[in-house]
Amino acid sequence: MSDNELGLFLRLRREAVTPAEAGLPTGPRRRTPGLRRAELATLAGVSVEYITRLEQGRDRRPSAPVLASLADALRLAPAERLHLHQLVKGAEPGFSCMGSAGPNRTVRPTVRALLDSLEPAAAVLLNRLSEVLACTDGYRRLVEPIGLLDSARPNLARFVFTDPRARTAFPDWELVADEQVAALKRGPGLSEPEVGALADELTVSCGADFATRLDRVSGLPRASAVLRLAHPQAGELRLAYETLNLPVEDDQRLLVHLPADDATAAALDRLAGRRPGALRAV
Numbered sequence: 276m277s278d279n280e281l282g283l284f285l286r287l288r289r290e291a292v293t294p295a296e297a298g299l300p301t302g303p304r305r306r307t308p309g310l311r312r313a314e315l316a317t318l319a320g321v322s323v324e325y326i327t328r329l330e331q332g333r334d335r336r337p338s339a340p341v342l343a344s345l346a347d348a349l350r351l352a353p354a355e356r357l358h359l360h361q362l363v364k365g366a367e368p369g370f371s372c373m374g375s376a377g378p379n380r381t382v383r384p385t386v387r388a389l390l391d392s393l394e395p396a397a398a399v400l401l402n403r404l405s406e407v408l409a410c411t412d413g414y415r416r417l418v419e420p421i422g423l424l425d426s427a428r429p430n431l432a433r434f435v436f437t438d439p440r441a442r443t444a445f446p447d448w449e450l451v452a453d454e455q456v457a458a459l460k461r462g463p464g465l466s467e468p469e470v471g472a473l474a475d476e477l478t479v480s481c482g483a484d485f486a487t488r489l490d491r492v493s494g495l496p497r498a499s500a501v502l503r504l505a506h507p508q509a510g511e512l513r514l515a516y517e518t519l520n521l522p523v524e525d526d527q528r529l530l531v532h533l534p535a536d537d538a539t540a541a542a543l544d545r546l547a548g549r550r551p552g553a554l555r556a557v
Contacts, residue, residue: 279332280464281362284493286330288349289315296350318348336363358495361462378402378469379526382409386521389529395547397514397532404473405432405458408527416546417514417532420507432459432473436481446503446511452484453492460494462526501535509542 290309294301299314312330316323321341328334337345342363346356379402390398390411397414399407407429410418418424421444423434432455435441435448445451465471477485498518505511513535521527534540544550 278465279335280460280494281335281359282330282332283490284359284362284495285326285345285349287491287493288351288355289330292349297348315345315348319344321345354498355495358493362494378404378406378467380406380408383525386525386527386529393531395543395549397543399431399530400527401431401458401530402527403459403462403467404430404469405455406430413543413547414532416543417504417506417512421504430473431455433477436477436485444505446505451502453488454496454500456485456488456492457494457496460489460492461496462494464494465489502532506542506546509546512539512542514539 289312290307292310293308294305294310294314297310297314297318299310299318310318312326313323316326319326319341321344325334329337342359346359349355351359382400386400387409390400390409393413394411395413397411397417399410399414402408407424415424422438422440423429423431423444426433435445435452435455441451442448459465459470459474465474474485474489478489496518499516502514502516503511504514514532515535516530516532519529519531521529534543
């Protein structure tokens with residue numbers, strides 16, 4: 276697996292920015308829609324050779340001014356700029372922002388109370404291993420029928436990649452799989468021993484479905500999106516989710532799902548035995 280996360284992130288962002296977005300002429304005979312290395316170099320005020328070294332991992336410690344120039348040229352959002360700086364810091368040997376602490380499996384009482392207050396919404400608390408630590412009854416109604424909670428220690432990433440039922444449950448399985456890899460690579464990522472061990476396990480058990488994503492998915496999962504879920508009883512649901520990151524000390528994230536359309540809202544009401552309209556579509 277690749278350990279050049281900085282180079283991967285820069286290349287993916289370069290390929291995602293069109294010349295028009297960067298204020299450059301498109302020109303004829305472009306093989307890819309994104310920026311060329313020479314164009315990024317010009318926009319950032321550095322040499323093409325330096326961009327090449329960064330993307331290939333031969334230079335992993337650009338200065339703060341260079342990072343700022345690259346971030347401006349790539350039109351990075353605030354979360355992406357923070358991620359870029361974290362990747363540079365993480366490239367230093369022996370550095371870990373989490374120290375020797377393993378994945379946190381303790382749910383604080385106030386976090387559990389927060390989950391209770393979110394009922395009947397479907398909400399789940401995950402740690403950096405994507406283990407399901409706690410969830411609302413609303414979330415349980417969604418995922419118990421597809422098998423996510425079958426194991427003694429449910430793990431969303433492991434379920435997506437190793438349980439055949441996941442490909443039926445998630446019509447957009449390829450996209451869901453990308454997001455799970457991005458979530459595992461976030462923060463300290465694969466340098467954290469238990470996350471690295473899980474990645475090794477999934478590489479062996481899943482092969483290319485997992486391994487190729489390590490080299491093409493950056494560690495920056497989407498904070499919000501719409502998830503399609505094929506529920507055995509309710510049919511296809513469209514769920515808009517938001518990710519709420521708990522304090523750094525917790526190293527956990529809360530995913531809250533709401534119906535993305537009226538049909539899904541009505542289906543969730545039927546699942547819960549509620550009168551229609553208890554949850555509003557967003």
